[in-house]
Amino acid sequence: MNLPPIVQSFVLHFGEMGSRWGIARTVGQIYAVLFVSAEPLCADDLVDRLGISRSNVSIGLKELQSWNLVRLRHVPGDRREFFSTPDDVWAILRTLVQERKKREVDPTLSVLRDLLLQSPQSDAEAHAQARMRDMLAPMELLTKWYDDVERLETERLIQLLGLGATIVKALDAKDRLFALPGRKAAAKTS
Amino acid sequence: MNLPPIVQSFVLHFGEMGSRWGIARTVGQIYAVLFVSAEPLCADDLVDRLGISRSNVSIGLKELQSWNLVRLRHVPGDRREFFSTPDDVWAILRTLVQERKKREVDPTLSVLRDLLLQSPQSDAEAHAQARMRDMLAPMELLTKWYDDVERLETERLIQLLGLGATIVKALDAKDRLFALPGRKAAAKTS
DNA sequence: CCGTGTTTTCAATCATTTCTGAAAATTCGG
DNA sequence: CCGAATTTTCAGAAATGATTGAAAACACGG
Numbered sequence: 001m002n003l004p005p006i007v008q009s010f011v012l013h014f015g016e017m018g019s020r021w022g023i024a025r026t027v028g029q030i031y032a033v034l035f036v037s038a039e040p041l042c043a044d045d046l047v048d049r050l051g052i053s054r055s056n057v058s059i060g061l062k063e064l065q066s067w068n069l070v071r072l073r074h075v076p077g078d079r080r081e082f083f084s085t086p087d088d089v090w091a092i093l094r095t096l097v098q099e100r101k102k103r104e105v106d107p108t109l110s111v112l113r114d115l116l117l118q119s120p121q122s123d124a125e126a127h128a129q130a131r132m133r134d135m136l137a138p139m140e141l142l143t144k145w146y147d148d149v150e151r152l153e154t155e156r157l158i159q160l161l162g163l164g165a166t167i168v169k170a171l172d173a174k175d176r177l178f179a180l181p182g183r184k185a186a187a188k189t190s
Numbered sequence: 191m192n193l194p195p196i197v198q199s200f201v202l203h204f205g206e207m208g209s210r211w212g213i214a215r216t217v218g219q220i221y222a223v224l225f226v227s228a229e230p231l232c233a234d235d236l237v238d239r240l241g242i243s244r245s246n247v248s249i250g251l252k253e254l255q256s257w258n259l260v261r262l263r264h265v266p267g268d269r270r271e272f273f274s275t276p277d278d279v280w281a282i283l284r285t286l287v288q289e290r291k292k293r294e295v296d297p298t299l300s301v302l303r304d305l306l307l308q309s310p311q312s313d314a315e316a317h318a319q320a321r322m323r324d325m326l327a328p329m330e331l332l333t334k335w336y337d338d339v340e341r342l343e344t345e346r347l348i349q350l351l352g353l354g355a356t357i358v359k360a361l362d363a364k365d366r367l368f369a370l371p372g373r374k375a376a377a378k379t380s
Numbered sequence: 381c382c383g384t385g386t387t388t389t390c391a392a393t394c395a396t397t398t399c400t401g402a403a404a405a406t407t408c409g410g
Numbered sequence: 411c412c413g414a415a416t417t418t419t420c421a422g423a424a425a426t427g428a429t430t431g432a433a434a435a436c437a438c439g440g
Contacts, residue, residue, distance in 0.1 A: 148354030164338035
């Protein structure tokens with residue numbers, strides 16, 4: 001590995017993290033190198049810095065492209081392809097979440113919905129379906145929330161996150177104030 | 191595999207998902223079986239239903255316990271250990287996020303902070319540090335948000351999520367109305 | 381304590397994934 | 411079109427991670 005020490009630590013850490021999240025170690029490393037690089041890099045730069053094979057870099061870059069995590073640049077008068085990451089970390093985060101949702105959450109939602117349409121042939125199956133319903137509800141609420149938040153401009157998103165739980169505290173106060181006699185509102189007064 | 195068809199589909203899907211998230215396939219399957227089961231199961235039940243070795247089940251259960259994802263029960267007059275998942279899916283989700291944060295996010299934050307304390311020996315390192323600072327900021331905001339939200343009762347959390355981006359829209363309107371020249375003031379009005 | 385039923389450990393095996401080198405395909409300036 | 415520079419593909423090697431069976435450790439009722 002041919003990198004200055006600070007960068008190398010960063011790159012090794014992200015390789016490690018990547019592999020814990022189901023991303024090949026070298027793909028994580030490639031991304032880390034691109035992320036901290038001052039200018040776009042070509043495949044051979046990566047071979048050079050990471051000490052991995054050219055073909056591995058090629059595959060890794062393809063993988064990163066399929067995740068939309070990497071931008072491709074062409075330098076005039078140079079035939080090579082150069083790669084970089086977006087400058088905006090929020091944009092990167094959004095892409096990451098979006099892709100992950102597309103690949104894992106959405107298919108899970110459709111499996112659950114599909115299995116809930118089938119008629120249970122036993123008590124065990126009926127109970128299993130009840131549990132799946134329990135699981136579906138939070139997932140649907142979360143994806144709905146995400147769909148909502150995803151559209152926000154970054155400035156607004158930051159604002160919303162900065163607010164944290166304060167809004168709910170306000171609601172809480174309001175609930176108490178009006179003491180709704182209805183259902184499960186204000187149930188916990190301990 | 192000795193499971194009714196609906197359950198089997200569910201279990202296979204979660205095994206698959208697990209392995210995409212860096213969890214062994216069988217660990218995901220064990221969790222799925224426990225999740226949909228009407229009563230707690232012992233290790234041999236799992237061997238039976240999943241058709242995997244006893245030792246694999248033992249390792250899987252230990253793994254799930256280390257993630258706090260599984261409750262251990264003792265049936266009086268029976269020497270075996272029985273396992274179940276919490277009934278409340280929100281509780282499960284919280285645990286999952288919490289553990290994941292502890293294992294991956296927190297260490298990453300400290301690596302970043304640590305690397306930012308070192309003095310750069312080159313322009314490349316200085317630029318890399320600037321990028322790390324770019325990365326640190328959103329991560330800190332997100333973890334702060336999470337710390338805040340984590341403490342909410344489930345009822346409140348659901349409320350907050352249901353609100354989605356509407357709060358920000360209100361802020362937006364208010365900002366426009368008062369056309370504040372300053373920064374992010376006016377956050378706390380109650 | 382003894383014996384039985386149960387869980388855990390661990391070295392070995394098996395499976396999967398990652399990585400490589402060499403060859404094929406592609407691209408573009410001339 | 412040609413040929414050099416570059417990228418992609420792919421079959422096999424290497425590495426990693428998962429799974430197993432057998433044996434050890436444990437725990438409890440008698």
